[in-house]
Amino acid sequence: MNTTQSLRDGETLVSTGGSFELGFFTPAGSTSRYFGLWYKKSPQTVVWMANRGIPISNKFGTLNVTSQGILVLLNGTNNIVWSSNTSTTAQNPVAQLLDSGNLVVRDGNDNKAENFLWQSFDYPCDTLLPGMKLGSNLVTGLNRFLSSWKGKENPAPGQFTLGIDVQGYPQLILRKETRIMYRVGSWNGQYFTGFPELKPDPIYRFEFVFNRNEVYVKFELQNSSVFSRLTVIPSGLVQLFTWSHQTNDWYVFATAVVDQCENYALCGANARCDSNSSPVCDCLDGFIPKSPSEWDSQNWTGGCIRRTPLDCTDKDGFQSYTGVKLPDTSSSWYDDSFSLVECEGLCIQNCSCFAYANLDIRGRGSGCLRWFGDLMDTRRLAEGGQDIYIRLAASQSGVTGEKKRKKKTHAGVIGGAVILGSSILILGIVFCIRRRKHRKNGNVEDRKEEEMELPMFDLTTIEHATFNFSSSKKLGEGGFGAVYKGELIEGQEIAVKRLSKSSGQGLNEFKNEVLLIAKLQHRNLVKLLGCCIHEDEKMLIYEYMPNRSLDSFIFDPTRRKFLDWSKRTHIIDGIARGLLYLHQDSRLRIIHRDIKASNILLDNELNPKISDFGLARMFGGDQTEANTKRVVGTFGYMSPEYALDGHFSVKSDVFSFGVLVLEIVSGKKNRGFCHPDYNKNLLGHAWMLWFNGIPLELIDECFADSCTPSKALRCIHVALLCVQQRPEDRPNMSSVVLMLGSENPLPQPKQPGFFMGSNPPEKDTLSNKHQSHSANEVTVTLLQAR
Incomplete structure (x- = not known):
């Protein structure tokens, strides 16, 4: 099907080998119409659909291919119900249903899978077909997971999802919403340890791939005449089905969840x-x-x-x-x-x-x-x-x-x-070397080094790496001190955070950051390489981020142009995944408490990494919130309940994330922004645009023509959900990640917190008993919360 053709309700497209069929259908017991694909021999077995969460109420739907290579699903009034996306353009875009069950958009006769403009295999529903990947692209952030139907008559995404958790050693996990229900386990070279039925046999061959670019599992059929599928059914069972040619029906080959264990x-x-x-x-x-x-x-x-x-x-x-x-x-x-x-x-x-x-x-x-x-x-x-x-x-x-x-x-x-x-010999040598380094730092106690479990750098090494903290090596300065670029003798580039002797971050905050980051490992968190303590000097040594921080891009009139829409959405998704790891997937539950643009660092490929854990708080396994009389954070990013009452939780970070998303989309700072026509800050401005039905006017003009309107609208929508006044109204980060990566309908946001205009200078702090905040958005600490 090309740009001059349409697929209307009542018409179908059949794959070359006759295995699959594509078109409009109505689930049994329903009156709504959906666009999807099914087995030609088993029309009631739908394996993929486009508009599973947004049904069409009549039989006047059509599917078109635009000149940009985008699939567009229209209802009877020509409103867009669903559309695909693509980051590249095509001269002659063509939509084709492959005999594997993969609906693809390609350029002309280019049949190479790596060149597809778009493919349904990247957006699975409840079914995994042979050859389809289940897992994540660690470079682009694309996450392929299965989600059950809500019910037999309702194909909208249900409560159960099956996907690969990339924290620690990757493993296959079934979740009910955010709660882990069943862990299929980790891959042991032959099968997932909790599902030995998947080991190689004459019918199936499962393959697990894990490298620096991607992690996924897929299965292939040893016999091409066999039909098989792995499905998450509405009740949450994970079942492997095989087609019987004798009975012309499906039978269950294996079920993952079989007993209470x-x-x-x-x-x-x-x-x-x-x-x-x-x-x-x-x-x-x-x-x-x-x-x-x-x-x-x-x-x-x-x-x-x-x-x-x-x-x-x-x-x-x-x-x-x-x-x-x-x-x-x-x-x-x-x-x-x-x-x-x-x-x-x-x-x-x-x-x-x-x-x-x-x-x-x-x-x-x-x-x-x-x-x-x-x-x-x-x-x-x-x-x-x-x-x-x-x-x-x-x-x-x-x-x-x-x-x-x-x-x-x-x-x-x-x-x-x-x-x-x-x-043992090697370990002994390493131990001796570490002891020698320890003796150079005469005032560093054994207990501190054991507690931190990190390499200890001596001061001489750091001074040599930074040219004795030369001003030419200075990358910037925050509330707790300066950051310098350095280079070790072996050539490794590092960033050295040198705490000011007058800094508010004392030894406790310093150790807090060391202990927390040492236990955290995620591609969207900055990597701590070691630390240095020498008399009054306290330093943290990080991996060097050549592109520095996010604020140096989005708020700079020139550099902002280097972050096009695809890069900005990649950054938003990466920050969300990093926060999800902190809140839910790490061994410790961490509340960052200072999420802001200057604390998001960018590597050489513009991958975002959350940094600066000096203010972070660790929660126990069941703890989700706390109170403090020592309010810390940055004006413009703090949630209302935290800034005013000292009450913080994961929802405090969610609020900060929402502010940050609005800044990334608009290119404007929340703090200091005031609309000339009405006295509103960035949150208030975004809310007024949303309320008036023109939210896309918020988009940064430097990429307004190149962005995908539906994706931009979704980012704004999710951000407004995150900055709602009441913490209980805000989604958690697992829901945020799902909302950003799907096309499901979202609830309407309520009025944001702190959505009025900028306060007069004398009232610009949370308590006017303290000094006013400077313009460089350094972190603030207030000893008493109101």
Whole structure:
């Protein structure tokens, strides 16, 4: 189908091989019309649809291809119901339904998949077809996940989603809204550890790809005559269906969730679930129930705690378990270059390492997977699974760690003793080097270094790297001190945050930032390389961001032009994913409390990275909010409940994110902006435009002609939802990420908080008892909240 053709309701498009058909349909029991594709042999089995959340009420819909290569779905009044997108232009755009079930838009006769302008395989609904990727492009941010129907008659996205969680070692997870319901597990080289039914057989071949650019799973059929699909049904079950040519119907080949042990963390921390035992939950060896009374009443969610604390020496041992579904890997560490023996050596040297296992079970096993902290969602499998080694105190393990490691020749690693000896020698050398560096910093206590678990740089090294903190190396200055560019002897570029001696950030804030960032690993968080403490000097050493901070682009009359619309949406999506990790997916729940444009750094590919964790607060697993008398943050980004009452939560960061999105879209600062016609700041201006039905007038004029109006409107819509007055009205970051990445209808926003005009200068702080805030938007600290 080309630009001169339309596909009207009642007409269909069939793939070349006759496997799939494309057109308008009505689900059973419904009167609404949807545009989608289905199996030619099974018209009731719809595998993809365009307008699943926005039905058409009559039979006058049409699908067109524009000259830009965009698919446009129109209703009877020629209003756009749904459209695709593309970042490139085409001379002769053509829409084609492939026999794989992939609806693609290509340029003329160019059939190379990497050159497709758009493809439905990138936007799955509830079904994974052979050849379709499920996972994320780590460069573009595209996330492919499955979402169930709301019901048998309603194809709108339902409560259940299946996708790959990229925190720690990637794993396949089923969620009900934001709550993890079932963890399929991590890939062990043959299958996901919690779904051994997916191991290779004569019909299916599953493939898992994980590299610096992307992470995904897909499956292929060994026999092209077989029809098969993996679907998340409305009840939340994940099922693999195969077509029977004898009965002309589908049958269930495998179901992922089959018993109560598949309920995520049913037994709590440091326990193992076994559906063939009674009771099904049991503490791991060396652990006892945290609450014996609740455990006896079969409430296992509190989990287990150690019977005896670890010795944190090489006398600790490891208890092996075979045939298990490995614990949650979201806080794990992995490396495919280490053997199992080397992996044990690494684990025993780190007191926070609780367990280790092979990354890949093929052959004799390879790679190293280590867990830090409590072990969640471990279960015994009737078949499949793999071995894991869980750390115990020497007094609990029966034999010392040293003796147990000597006995572990059954691990099948040839030459283990030689490798282990070499590992110990290397570790000893590293230890000596670290001790030597420590002695150069005579006033740095052992406890601080152990606490931070980061490389300690000596002052001489940093002075040499920055030309003795030369003004020519100065990148900028914030509320807590200056930042310098440096270069280590080996050539690595670094950024040095040198805290001012008069800074409000004392040793506690400094250690807070070190401890927090050291435990956080995400592509949208700045990487902390180490720190330096020497007498009154306190410094943090980061990876160097060549493009500096976001504010140097979006608020600069010249540089703003370098951030076109696609780059800005990429930055918005990256910040959202970084905040989602902090709020939900990291081992610790972190409230940043100072999200602003100057704290978003850009690498050489303009990927955003959240920085400056000096004001961040760590919450416990169940804690979601807190109060403080010490209000910290930046005017213009603080939420009302935080600025006025000292009440902060994840919703405080959501408010700041909403302000930041409006700044990115408009190119204007919230603080200091005042519309000439009505006394409103940027939030008030955006709200008035929205209220009057002209929100797109907010868009920065430098890219107004090149942006995608529907995407821009969605960003503004989501931002206004984030800056609503009441915290309970704002979405959480998991919902924000879903809203930004989908085309589903959104609720109408309510009036923003702080949407009036700029205050007079004398009232420009949260409390006029304090000094007024300077124009460079440095972070402020107020000791009393009203």
